[in-house]
Amino acid sequence: MKVAVLGCGSVGSQVVRLLLEQADDLEARVGARIEIAGVAVRRLNAPREIEVPDGLLTTDSAGLVARDDVDLVIETIGGIEPARSLILRAFEHGKSVVTANKALLAEDGPTLFEAADKAERDLYYEAAVAGAIPILRPLRESLAGDRVTRVLGIVNGTTNFILDKMDTAGSGFNEALDEAQELGYAEADPTADVEGFDAAAKIAILASLAFHTRVTAADVHREGITEVTAADVKSAQEMGSVVKLLGIAELVPSPGFETVASATSSTSGGGSDQGGVSVRVHPAMIPRSHPLASVREAFNAVFVESEAAGQLMFYGPGAGGSPTASAVLGDLVTVARNRLAGTRGAGESAYADRRVLPMGETVTRYHVAIDVDDRAGVLAAVATAFADHGVSIQTVRQEGRGEDAQLVVVSHAATDAQLSATVKALREMDIVREVTSVMRVEGGDE
Numbered sequence: 394m395k396v397a398v399l400g401c402g403s404v405g406s407q408v409v410r411l412l413l414e415q416a417d418d419l420e421a422r423v424g425a426r427i428e429i430a431g432v433a434v435r436r437l438n439a440p441r442e443i444e445v446p447d448g449l450l451t452t453d454s455a456g457l458v459a460r461d462d463v464d465l466v467i468e469t470i471g472g473i474e475p476a477r478s479l480i481l482r483a484f485e486h487g488k489s490v491v492t493a494n495k496a497l498l499a500e501d502g503p504t505l506f507e508a509a510d511k512a513e514r515d516l517y518y519e520a521a522v523a524g525a526i527p528i529l530r531p532l533r534e535s536l537a538g539d540r541v542t543r544v545l546g547i548v549n550g551t552t553n554f555i556l557d558k559m560d561t562a563g564s565g566f567n568e569a570l571d572e573a574q575e576l577g578y579a580e581a582d583p584t585a586d587v588e589g590f591d592a593a594a595k596i597a598i599l600a601s602l603a604f605h606t607r608v609t610a611a612d613v614h615r616e617g618i619t620e621v622t623a624a625d626v627k628s629a630q631e632m633g634s635v636v637k638l639l640g641i642a643e644l645v646p647s648p649g650f651e652t653v654a655s656a657t658s659s660t661s662g663g664g665s666d667q668g669g670v671s672v673r674v675h676p677a678m679i680p681r682s683h684p685l686a687s688v689r690e691a692f693n694a695v696f697v698e699s700e701a702a703g704q705l706m707f708y709g710p711g712a713g714g715s716p717t718a719s720a721v722l723g724d725l726v727t728v729a730r731n732r733l734a735g736t737r738g739a740g741e742s743a744y745a746d747r748r749v750l751p752m753g754e755t756v757t758r759y760h761v762a763i764d765v766d767d768r769a770g771v772l773a774a775v776a777t778a779f780a781d782h783g784v785s786i787q788t789v790r791q792e793g794r795g796e797d798a799q800l801v802v803v804s805h806a807a808t809d810a811q812l813s814a815t816v817k818a819l820r821e822m823d824i825v826r827e828v829t830s831v832m833r834v835e836g837g838d839e
């Protein structure tokens with residue numbers, strides 16, 4: 394079998410290395426030798442991490458994917474174009490495709506799935522979410538008989554590294570970002586990481602698979618970590634929590650349904666049901682006892698809750714050329730085997746067609762730290778602001794006295810709209826000097 398590799402950057406170069414170094418083992422596992430037909434690059438003599446054998450490099454990516462002798466195409470160029478056109482062209486010419494491209498899948502996955510269906514070929518993309526960690530195949534295959542209710546993920550290595558440094562070394566945001574860039578985790582332009590775009594693409598892909606529906610990056614409520622301050626991190630520490638950038642996808646029962654289980658058990662013949670989904674990326678405080686709190690440095694983890702299996706956690710390296718290439722090669726073995734057997738894996742499963750809730754309707758909890766005047770009636774006034782917006786308080790503690798008095802309130806679950814209206818009202822109160830920290834709370838009791 395012949396494989397075309399598109400792109401020879403961090404991931405593509407490691408894919409080529411593994412294809413060459415492990416050719417004999419791959420042959421034994423697949424049942425056919427996998428040879429590289431060509432490696433498409435932008436410039437033939439650019440510096441590369443590996444030496445590509447003579448005659449394989451080409452700048453004609455469109456020609457390579459259409460070649461008659463090519464069976465399989467690996468796309469590691471990234472971005473929307475020309476990656477999308479090349480993948481569509483590969484399907485038009487009957488190739489099976491493996492890609493690491495989360496941005497493209499999250500923006501325009503359905504176009505790719507439809508092309509794969511029409512061509513009756515495979516489209517596999519394990520590397521696109523959390524790098525080496527097997528998470529898409531478990532959702533698509535291992536958990537296909539269960540009902541997933543929630544996915545919580547630390548799916549961006551750069552932001553986890555920054556938040557971890559702020560927590561453990563007391564680093565400031567910029568200092569931690571500089572270190573992440575020096576260590577090669579962050580992109581040269583780290584906007585996609587720190588503003589949550591990368592995590593948003595990944596949680597859109599996870600939500601689609603977990604809930605058998607279509608969720609695109611545009612559906613995801615997204616907040617990055619640029620506003621996270623040392624005060625937020627300290628406030629989290631004081632309540633035994635840690636700040637993480639979380640990708641969250643959860644099944645939400647429709648009004649009138651008591652639980653997710655009752656909503657989903659109403660499934661009709663066509664498979665659609667009454668539950669919607671909330672899909673979001675934002676910083677959140679989680680208790681240090683939660684398994685995700687132990688995910689340090691640039692590691693990733695995806696915590697899955699399902700009705701029958703209960704809680705599962707998938708952990709490991711979510712970025713880097715070699716770990717990501719491991720996931721690409723795993724997919725390659727599967728699609729090559731399928732091709733030899735004249736079959737294909739499961740395609741897109743989007744039968745449930747669920748509504749994506751606006752953030753205002755999403756039920757969350759807030760941690761709010763407020764600098765206040767330390768005098769009689771202040772606590773009651775603050776509590777009233779919460780009550781006026783229908784938000785119940787779980788805990789309040791006071792820190793400091795006089796000029797330094799601070800109230801730290803953790804709410805019970807309420808809609809995000811109720812909670813943000815409460816914070817707005819607090820900011821307008823005379824007794825409130827400053828609202829110093831507002832952050833959502835996840836992973837604890839409601």
Ligand SMILES: NC(=O)C1=CN([C@@H]2O[C@H](COP(=O)(O)OP(=O)(O)OC[C@H]3O[C@@H](n4cnc5c(N)ncnc54)[C@H](O)[C@@H]3O)[C@@H](O)[C@H]2O)C=CC1
Binds near residue numbers: 402470475494522711
């Ligand atoms: N680097 C990582 O840790 C991870 C990357 N990914 C995904 O893997 C993909 C590749 O990422 P990286 O290797 O990190 O990016 P990269 O920027 O290191 O490599 C992309 C390569 O594609 C080349 N390229 C651009 N246009 C081309 C064209 N028209 N024809 C041929 N080559 C072209 C570029 O010159 C570059 O060498 C992206 O979709 C990324 O999101 C996924 C998980 C982790």
Ligand SMILES: N[C@@H](CC=O)C(=O)O
Binds near residue numbers: 524549552580711712
């Ligand atoms: N920049 C990403 C790389 C992989 O997706 C990250 O930091 O996780």
Ligand code: NA
Binds near residue numbers: 526
């Ligand atoms: Na993965």
